[in-house]
């Protein structure tokens with residue numbers, strides 16, 4: 154009970170349905186600049202408002218109440234009277250004013266909660282952060298201590314310690330110290346783990362190289378990133394301290410020199426309040442404890458949102474859209490006809506006027522009115538510089554976009570092999586789960602780091618089959634996994650290897666094999682080869698062409714590398730600022746690029762036969778600046 158556990162979200166901050174191939178986020182590393190500090194503050198929300206309202210009201214009642222009410226100890230000969238005009242909350246068995254007792258007890262409980270919160274947070278920061286940062290013997294010593302504290306059962310220890318201290322010395326601060334000593338260890342473990350992770354971040358390494366002193370690195374580089382987590386631990390410590398103190402007082406082991414809410418309950422119990430149905434005696438202290446805990450928990454939710462910004466509630470518009478099942482709330486729109494692509498192939502995927510907006514204080518219109526048709530067996534290249542909206546488009550097609558991203562309008566229709574049209578934006582959750590991967594799979598950006606390091610490659614591949622093909626026997630699953638590994642050029646014996654035993658190129662191939670497992674009709678590949686050297690990249694690209702020819706699936710290939718797309722794709726869509734500015738065959742884009750931005754993109758890649766260094770010498774300005782200049786020139790001509 155007194156082990157102050159961190160909130161679960163603080164430890165596992167990955168979003169609930171993070172797709173394979175994407176990674177969750179831990180605490181958001183930030184350097185605390187002036188705007189950084191602002192980002193450490195919780196965003197205003199109804200939850201935060203109600204939480205703060207409750208806590209501030211009760212704190213004011215505890216601080217100012219005792220000044221306004223009479224002496225809580227005054228005994229009158231009007232025992233056990235219900236609430237009246239004279240005594241708003243009635244009286245106890247001995248005629249004491251319950252309201253006066255409540256005000257003093259609230260103050261006593263708050264004092265203890267606050268002191269325990271501060272002490273437990275300081276102790277956990279000292280043992281967790283310093284141990285984690287310094288490492289070596291200091292860390293081992295601190296870890297041993299926190300481990301010992303963790304295995305000692307908290308409440309019995311508190312009862313023993315509290316019982317051991319003579320009654321006359323058992324002041325409220327003694328109880329607070331006892332509760333803090335038994336309640337810091339779990340938080341220290343969490344802070345240590347986070348510090349170990351933050352210690353290895355590049356910006357901490359940069360600070361070390363820059364010669365910053367260890368205390369400065371801890372206080373300026375590491376602590377600000379831990380503040381939201383520590384604030385959340387503090388709030389938890391306060392709640393648990395108030396509850397634990399109430400438990401101790403109820404057992405008669407509470408503070409002797411101070412009134413607390415637990416003590417009020419103890420006296421109500423001894424005075425047979427329950428038997429006499431004197432609800433006004435035991436009800437108010439219980440209610441104050443419950444409301445205070447509730448208020449702090451609501452504040453805690455808002456702090457969790459700083460630890461993991463993905464938990465932030467989407468703006469009202471987004472929530473409305475989600476409630477109505479994504480875009481299903483809109484007027485029914487006829488599904489796009491299964492037309493043909495430019496080269497006459499049957500279409501497998503039609504995207505029409507798709508718009509995606511990241512809602513927020515300053516909404517970002519990341520995908521603007523995009524329309525594309527992917528032919529069966531076609532390789533469609535999606536090119537454009539960083540930030541133009543390629544990934545957002547790919548995620549929206551697969552409905553993997555998460556708030557604050559919202560599909561504001563448009564349609565995505567999949568034309569199945571059996572002739573059925575599937576409106577992807579209208580699929581129910583279960584339908585979507587069954588659809589993804591089996592008909593449309595995806596290789597994510599940086600996918601090679603997405604394999605679970607503690608599970609063998611074979612088990613991870615088999616997992617996909619177990620989920621989507623429950624009827625398959627273990628032998629069939631194994632055979633299929635071996636088959637797809639062979640397809641991507643990885644020795645099937647590697648099925649028993651762990652990801653760290655494979656090279657980067659092999660891991661990337663394993664991810665492509667995973668995307669091939671269910672024989673999808675469309676595969677979206679988001680920069681699948683960016684992290685690989687050109688030789689491995691070429692090998693993988695050749696295989697993608699071979700799969701397309703042998704297996705007949707269509708590919709949406711996303712990259713900023715336009716020359717690569719010219720070699721690989723049938724057609725190319727060039728994106729800029731969320732818009733498709735040019736959509737043509739690779740041949741046309743290569744020979745007759747029409748949009749100035751496409752020309753600039755093509756010019757941005759140095760020719761192997763050009764003058765050595767010419768690109769670096771002449772191409773200082775970015776592609777965007779040069780395009781803008783080109784457009785301006787065209788306008789003035």
Ligand SMILES: Nc1ncnc2c1ncn2[C@@H]1O[C@H](COP(=O)(O)OP(=O)(O)OP(=O)(O)O)[C@@H](O)[C@H]1O
Pocket residue numbers: 511517519537538539540541542543544545546557713
């Ligand atoms: N969670 C988010 N909240 C707000 N804006 C976002 C979010 N994610 C992306 N954006 C914005 O959406 C736009 C498109 O981003 P996106 O990641 O789709 O670009 P991209 O073309 O895939 O870039 P890259 O090639 O660097 O991955 C950018 O302006 C980006 O800042």
